[in-house]
Each structure stands twice: as C-alpha cells, then as structure tokens.
Amino acid sequence: MSARAGARRPGRLVTGGLAQALLAANTLLVLLPMVFMVLSSLKTTREIFQRPFAFPAVFRWDNYAEVWGAAHFAVYFRNSLIVTLASMALILASGTLAAYALGRYQFRGNDLIFLFFLSGIMVPIRLAVIPLFVLMRDLRLLETFWSLILVYAASGLPSAIFILTGFFRALPQDLDNAARLDGAGEFGILLRVLLPLVRPALAIVTVYNIIPIWNDFFFPLVFIHQDAVKTLPLGLTVFFGQYQTNWALLFAGLTLAAAPILGLYVAMSRQFIKGLTAGAVKG
Amino acid sequence: MPRARADAPLPPVTWASPAAEVRRARHRLSRRTVRGLWIAAFLAPAVILFTGIVAYPVVAAMAYSAYRWDGIVRVGGAGLDNFRRLLTQYPYSERMVTALWHNVWTFALTMVVQNGLGLLFAGLLAGRTWGARVYRAIFFMPVVLSLVIVGFLWQLFLNPVWGAVNAVLVASGLGAFARPWLGDTQTALVTLILVNAWRWVGFPTIVFLAGIQGIPDDYLEAARLDGAGPAAIFRRITFPLLAPQVNIIVILTFIGAFNWFELPYIMQGVTGEPFHATDVLGLLFYRAAFGGVDTGNPDVGIGSAIAVVMFILILATSGLGALYLRRREVEV
Numbered sequence: 183m184s185a186r187a188g189a190r191r192p193g194r195l196v197t198g199g200l201a202q203a204l205l206a207a208n209t210l211l212v213l214l215p216m217v218f219m220v221l222s223s224l225k226t227t228r229e230i231f232q233r234p235f236a237f238p239a240v241f242r243w244d245n246y247a248e249v250w251g252a253a254h255f256a257v258y259f260r261n262s263l264i265v266t267l268a269s270m271a272l273i274l275a276s277g278t279l280a281a282y283a284l285g286r287y288q289f290r291g292n293d294l295i296f297l298f299f300l301s302g303i304m305v306p307i308r309l310a311v312i313p314l315f316v317l318m319r320d321l322r323l324l325e326t327f328w329s330l331i332l333v334y335a336a337s338g339l340p341s342a343i344f345i346l347t348g349f350f351r352a353l354p355q356d357l358d359n360a361a362r363l364d365g366a367g368e369f370g371i372l373l374r375v376l377l378p379l380v381r382p383a384l385a386i387v388t389v390y391n392i393i394p395i396w397n398d399f400f401f402p403l404v405f406i407h408q409d410a411v412k413t414l415p416l417g418l419t420v421f422f423g424q425y426q427t428n429w430a431l432l433f434a435g436l437t438l439a440a441a442p443i444l445g446l447y448v449a450m451s452r453q454f455i456k457g458l459t460a461g462a463v464k465g
Numbered sequence: 466m467p468r469a470r471a472d473a474p475l476p477p478v479t480w481a482s483p484a485a486e487v488r489r490a491r492h493r494l495s496r497r498t499v500r501g502l503w504i505a506a507f508l509a510p511a512v513i514l515f516t517g518i519v520a521y522p523v524v525a526a527m528a529y530s531a532y533r534w535d536g537i538v539r540v541g542g543a544g545l546d547n548f549r550r551l552l553t554q555y556p557y558s559e560r561m562v563t564a565l566w567h568n569v570w571t572f573a574l575t576m577v578v579q580n581g582l583g584l585l586f587a588g589l590l591a592g593r594t595w596g597a598r599v600y601r602a603i604f605f606m607p608v609v610l611s612l613v614i615v616g617f618l619w620q621l622f623l624n625p626v627w628g629a630v631n632a633v634l635v636a637s638g639l640g641a642f643a644r645p646w647l648g649d650t651q652t653a654l655v656t657l658i659l660v661n662a663w664r665w666v667g668f669p670t671i672v673f674l675a676g677i678q679g680i681p682d683d684y685l686e687a688a689r690l691d692g693a694g695p696a697a698i699f700r701r702i703t704f705p706l707l708a709p710q711v712n713i714i715v716i717l718t719f720i721g722a723f724n725w726f727e728l729p730y731i732m733q734g735v736t737g738e739p740f741h742a743t744d745v746l747g748l749l750f751y752r753a754a755f756g757g758v759d760t761g762n763p764d765v766g767i768g769s770a771i772a773v774v775m776f777i778l779i780l781a782t783s784g785l786g787a788l789y790l791r792r793r794e795v796e797v
Binding site for chain 2: 197198201202204205208209211212213215216218219230231234235272275276277279280282283284287289295298299301302304305306307308309310311312313314315316317319332333335336337339340343368369393396397399400404414415416418419422429432433436439440443444446447451452454455458459462463
C-alpha cells in the first residue's frame with residue numbers, strides 16, 4: 183500500500199506540472215489579447231504596424247482624449263446606461279411582484295401563469311424581431327430608448343420570475359402569517375418582510391440580465407438608426423466605420439468600451455460567474 | 466375555494482348566532498375579493514409586458530410566414546408558398562442550404578473545441594489545484610465582453626497585413642502558416658468559430674467544474690481503492706455523473722450556434738464574406754427581413770419562413786434535450 187502510494191507521487195507531480203502548464207497557457211491566451219489591446223491603444227498607428235510587440239515608446243494618452251472628443255462615446259455610454267438601468271428596474275419591479283404572487287399565494291391558474299412565463303425561457307426572442315419592429319413602429323417607439331427597454335425587460339422576465347418564485351416559495355409561511363397578524367397589508371408583507379430576504383436572488387437576476395442587455399447589439403441594429411439614440415455596441419460600429427485606418431484610435435476605442443465591464447468584473451468576478459451561469463449550474 | 470393550507474389554523478368551534486355567522490362570512494368574502502385583486506395587481510405588469518412584447522410577437526412571427534408581403538405590408542395569404550420559395554427558389558434555397566450547413570458545422574466544432582477544452586479545464590481546476598480560483602476568474606473574463614468588442618478586436622489581430630496573429634507566426638518561424646484567415650473561404654468560418662470559443666470557453670469550464678465538485682468524494686475514493694486510475698475514474702464515474710451539465714451545455718451550444726449573428730455580422734459583414742463562406746441562418750434571416758437576399762428588397766415572407774425553421778430547430782432540440790436530461794437524471 184505504502185509502496186504504491188510512493189510510486190504514485192512522482193506521477194502526480196508530473197500531471198500536476200502538466201496541468202499548471204495547460205492552465206497557464208490558456209491564461210496567456212485569454213489575457214495577452216487584452217494586454218495587447220491596451221498597449222496598442224497607447225501607441226501611434228505607425229508604431230503598432232512597425233513594432234507590434236514592443237512597449238509603447240511614449241504613452242500616448244492623447245489617443246483617448248481624441249476618441250472621446252471625436253466619436254460620440256459619451257453619448258453612447260449614457261444611452262447604454264439609461265437603457266440598461268431602466269430595463270433592469272422594470273425586470274426587477276415587475277418580476278418581483280409577479281413572483282411574489284406566484285410564490286406566496288395559492289389561487290386558481292397559479293401553475294398555468296407560471297408555465298406561461300416559463301415558456302419564454304427557451305424562446306429566442308430575436309426571431310420575433312419582424313413583428314416587434316411592426317409593433318414598435320405602430321407605437322411610434324422606433325428610434326427611442328423605449329423600444330429597447332421594453333424588449334429587454336419582457337425577455338428578461340421569464341428567467342427572473344423563475345429564479346425569484348423559487349426563492350419566494352422557499353421562505354417559511356409563518357413570516358406572512360406573523361406579519362398579517364401584526365396588521366401588515368399584502369404589499370407591506372412583500373416590501374418590509376420578504377424583499378430583504380430575497381436580496382441574493384435579486385442580485386442573481388440582476389447579473390444574469392444586465393450583462394446581455396448592456397452588450398446587446400441586435401435590437402439596436404434593427405430599431406435605432408439615429409446617432410443620438412445609439413447604444414455603445416452599435417456606436418462602436420459607427421466609430422469603426424469612421425476610423426478604419428487609424429488603428430491607435432480603434433484600439434483606444436475598444437479599450438474604452440471594454441473598460442467599464444472589465445473593471446466591474448475584476449471587482450466582483452465571483453458574483454458575475456455565479457449570476458451568469460445561474461440556470462446552467464445546479465440546473 | 467382556495468386550497469386549504471397545511472398550516473392554516475383550525476376554525477374555532479363556536480356557537481355564535483346565525484347573524485354573526487353571516488356577518489363573518491360576508492367579511493371573509495370581501496377579504497377574499499380584496500386578496501384576489503391584490504394578486505391580479507401583482508401579476509398585471511409582468512403579464513402585460515410578457516404577453517405584449519414576447520408571447521404575441523412570437524405567435525405573430527409564426528403567422529407572418531403564411532402571408533404575402535409587399536415591404537412590411539401584408540397583401541394576402543400565401544399558404545405554404547413562402548416555405549416552398551425558401552426551399553426551392555434561387556437564391557433562397559442555395560443560401561439556406563449553405564447557411565444551415567454552416568450552423569451545423571459551427572455547432573459541431575464548438576462542441577469539440579470549446580466544450581472539449583471547457584471539460585479539460587474543469588478537470589484540471591477540480592481538486593486542490595494551485596491557483597484554481599484565479600484561473601477560474603481569468604478564463605471567464607471574456608464571457609462578459611460584448612461580442613462587438615471581441616469581433617472588432619480579433620478582426621484587427623487577424624488583419625492579413627498588419628495583424629498580430631500573422632506577426633506572431635512570422636516571429637516564431639511559422640511564417641509559412643500566415644494567411645488571410647478571414648479572407649480565405651477555407652479558413653474564415655473555422656477562424657470565426659475559434660474566436661467565438663475564445664470568448665465563451667470559460668462558460669462550460671465553470672458549469673462542468675461545478676458539476677465535478679458536486680460529485681461526492683466517496684465515489685471517487687471507492688474507485689481509487691478499487692485500483693482505478695484517473696482515466697478510468699473519469700470515464701466510468703466523473704463523466705457519467707456530469708450528464709446534467711453535459712446536457713445543458715449541449716442545449717445552450719445548439720441554441721447559440723443556430724442563433725449565431727453578432728460575430729459573423731461584425732467580422733464578415735451581413736452577407737457572410739468571403740462569398741458566403743461565413744453565412745449563417747441568423748444573417749440570412751436578418752438580410753431577408755431588413756435588407757434583401759442578393760437583392761435590395763427585403764422579403765418579409767421569406768424572413769418569417771426562415772424564422773419558423775429556426776424556431777422549430779431550436780425548440781425541438783431544446784425540448785428533446787430537456788426530456789432526455791430528465792430521463793438520464795432519473796437513471797443516475
């Protein structure tokens with residue numbers, strides 16, 4: 183027994199070393215493109231072409247100032263922020279209310295309504311873009327934030343309701359009963375008693391939805407053509423069309439566009455990983 | 466009648482007068498009505514939003530395929546004519562077959578490369594691997610990046626003249642392999658799939674890792690005591706117990722592959738250059754609906770027919786996958 187354990191040890195060292203080598207290789211594969219992007223954003227275009235892997239001779243922070251001034255980055259950022267926050271607020275508010283009704287009350291049709299929402303989880307909403315386009319046109323919402331906010335909020339609801347209803351159902355019924363005896367109303371129970379207890383679920387719902395919404399490119403592409411209303415991913419395509427040959431500015435623009443989300447990720451990677459894989463992990 | 470709750474208090478035994486009984490009943494009734502109104506109010510915003518912006522448009526999208534269209538105006542019924550045109554009429558049939566084939570190929574290669582690597586990384590990160598937490602966080606990082614950013618970034622790297630990829634190949638003595646990756650019909654789609662895998666590989670890694678970590682140590686310990694090596698343990702224990710995770714990843718990869726749009730659009734344009742070598746159903750659908758397939762005129766009928774085909778493919782697969790998943794979970 184001990185002889186076998188001893189014989190295994192060098193083998194384990196080798197496999198351990200191989201594992202580290204593979205993991206380190208993929209780390210480089212992930213990080214180097216991003217490092218290269220940031221370094222290139224601080225060079226001149228000529229430098230990028232002539233010495234692609236060298237450190238910038240002089241850090242040209244001007245590139246950023248130029249991008250910020252020339253392209254409408256500030257506008258795109260603001261638009262993305264408005265659309266993302268408004269969609270998230272709608273998902274959380276309407277999703278919580280519905281999940282509270284479905285998770286805490288027994289009434290006829292409860293299961294049916296829950297299934298109705300659930301049916302939306304696997305449906306690729308983009309395939310309904312033609313009717314949505316017609317609908318938004320008829321509501322005169324094309325070229326407005328509302329066209330995007332409504333689509334993001336509605337398509338985020340199924341997963342939100344699914345996650346939140348599960349959390350509401352797991353809370354003990356005594357909480358409601360006690361609050362009711364204390365004279366709390368139906369809405370008061372939700373607001374003061376239950377809501378603080380489902381905060382972790384709200385966090386998961388937020389991360390799960392906020393990244394795809396912030397990154398979405400498809401619906402702005404269809405609904406929005408005026409520059410003043412464009413969100414960041416769509417704005418980036420405008421910028422790339424304008425500065426095709428000025429690679430220093432292109433890299434600066436990419437870095438600028440990636441910075442907020444990467445910064446957030448570095449600060450709270452655990453929550454991001456947990457939130458974005460919700461549904462696939464432990465599903 | 467609401468179903469009785471297990472924890473509802475027993476009704477008190479009373480000998481109250483009939484009048485008091487009636488009063489109480491009326492009071493209860495009104496309380497029930499109020500409660501019903503509250504429930505309706507709680508549900509209303511979500512039901513309205515979901516019905517109006519998801520359920521109705523999805524049903525309408527199906528229905529649109531049964532009409533003839535002039536621009537975005539319905540001009541009459543079409544029966545199955547849009548499907549007939551899609552499957553038999555040039556250029557639609559040609560483009561459809563090419564695109565569908567590219568989606569299938571994308572799914573297959575993504576399964577092998579991206580999810581194979583994900584499984585490998587998960588295996589390497591399980592247990593007491595040094596630095597596992599940091600690796601995990603780094604591998605997942607590109608998943609949060611917008612595909613527009615990823616697409617443009619790699620488009621610059623893959624530029625045939627000035628791109629970093631060919632520069633690396635030349636610098637490491639592999640200059641013979643340098644080529645216009647995105648401009649060559651032979652390599653464009655594979656390159657695109659690899660860029661996509663670069664962005665996504667952290668996702669299956671995390672999912673598989675969570676699955677592996679959920680396997681009780683006893684199972685592995687017992688196998689080890691029986692003399693099973695790491696390969697045998699993986700084949701006989703770890704992988705079979707990962708069935709739920711494998712299923713979810715297969716379903717999500719399938720949906721992703723058949724919904725593929727952003728990366729091809731950003732890197733190869735709306736027609737899937739070069740010469741439709743990277744054309745996929747998502748691009749074809751978008752062109753038919755908002756641009757035109759080999760013409761300048763959108764064809765909403767064809768676009769809707771493509772949408773129906775994609776719907777059926779995706780729903781059938783995820784439905785079958787979910788069923789299969791449940792069966793296998795029961796067996797395990």
